[in-house]
Structure formats: structure tokens, C-alpha cells
Amino acid sequence: MELIGRGRDADVFALDGSRVLRRYRDGGPVREEARLMAYLAARGCPVPRVHDVTDTDIVMDRLTGPTMAQDLGRRPWLAHAHGRTLGRLQSALHRVPAPGWLPRRFPTGREGADRVLHLDLHPENVVLTPGGPVLIDWRTAAAGDPAADAALTVAILRGVVLGRMQRAGVRVLLRGFLNDCAVDPAPRLAEAVAARFTNPNLLPQEAERLRRFSRRVPGGN
The missing domain is CATH 3.30.200.20 (Phosphorylase Kinase; domain 1)
Known part of the structure; x- marks a missing residue:
């Protein structure tokens, strides 16, 4: 193979x-x-x-097309548009009721309110095919509060280690995401940042950037 x-x-x-x-x-x-x-x-x-x-x-x-991250590397001026696409994809996912067999994380605490959460949604997990964007890598998915899913996307993007020009692009991407995200991630941001720190694949540089961001998050460390 x-x-x-x-x-x-x-x-x-x-x-x-x-x-x-x-x-x-x-x-x-x-x-x-x-x-x-x-x-x-x-x-x-x-x-x-x-x-x-x-x-x-x-x-x-087998999907044909670049990941959103690869496309951003070639066409960084699309950062805001891609961010909005990311927000719309996540919002559409959150309209899907969670099946009873899906593990629960970040529950809403309200009967029937839990939705399917990706919990690792970022540009490397979106493939831009000729038929439209496709979401991949569902290993961490769970049932719960959509705000937590959005908050984890924010935490992931805040921890990305890139050069100065690319960091500016990530900020634009994040603004686009929040523009079209249907929920407010703020209430669960501290919780999402804490969960991100437990990810065994988190790189040391990402952890340091995330640590600096967490100091600005109410309730963070």
C-alpha cells in the first residue's frame, strides 16, 4: 500500500x-x-x-482536493472566507441530534439538547473536494453542548505555532469562524482550553501558546 x-x-x-x-x-x-x-x-x-x-x-x-490548511498555505487571502466555511460546517453539524450510543462530553444538562460534536474541527480536518468541503477524522467525536465544540476549535487555533504573517492569517480565520458560528463559545472556553491541555498529541510549542492564551480566558489558569 x-x-x-x-x-x-x-x-x-x-x-x-x-x-x-x-x-x-x-x-x-x-x-x-x-x-x-x-x-x-x-x-x-x-x-x-x-x-x-x-x-x-x-x-x-478517497477524497480529491487539498485540506483547508493546505489551501490556506497557497492562498492565505482566503483566511476569512475559509473561517466562515468552518463556522457554517460546525453549525450544520450541531443541528444533528446525538444518537443515544455516542459517548457524552461537555453535556448541556438539558433533556434532548445534546448534539453531535466533532471536538477536533480545524482546517487540517476539512478536505476541499470538487463537490464541497468534507469533514474528516471523527475519532474524538462525542455528544454534548455545541458551545464546547466551538470553544475547542478556538482553543486549537489559538495554539497553532506559525510565523508572524501566518499568525495574522489565523486571527483572520478565527474572526471568520466566529462570524458564522451559531453559538457563543465563551461560556465553555476555559473548560475547552483545559481539555485541550490533556490532548496527548499536543506539541510543546502549542502548549506554550495555549498557556499564554489561557491567562486571558476568564476562569482559565
């Missing part, structure tokens, strides 16, 4: 022109992720179609 992508916890191999295999290095809830992707696809959410699943692998559609 041809290795075509390598993330922080998984590798992606090309099987043929239409399918890829995503393999987690340490296993994980792969079947649950595939089940959620099928649930979302049935409700019109833009996710890859799953063909097969094992305890470590998911075989799914």
Missing part, C-alpha cells in the same frame, strides 16, 4: 483510485467512529463514505 498521509495518531494508505485505508497506530474506537460516520452520512452531513472497518482500520472514500 502507498502511504499518502501521516497524522499525529494515524496513517492513511491508498488502496486504489477511489478508496483509502486509515490505520490508527494505537488502535482505538474505530468501529464506533465508522458507525458515527454512517449515521452522519445518512443525515446529509459531508463525511467520507465508509466501505469496511476492522479493529484498527477504516476503509473509506
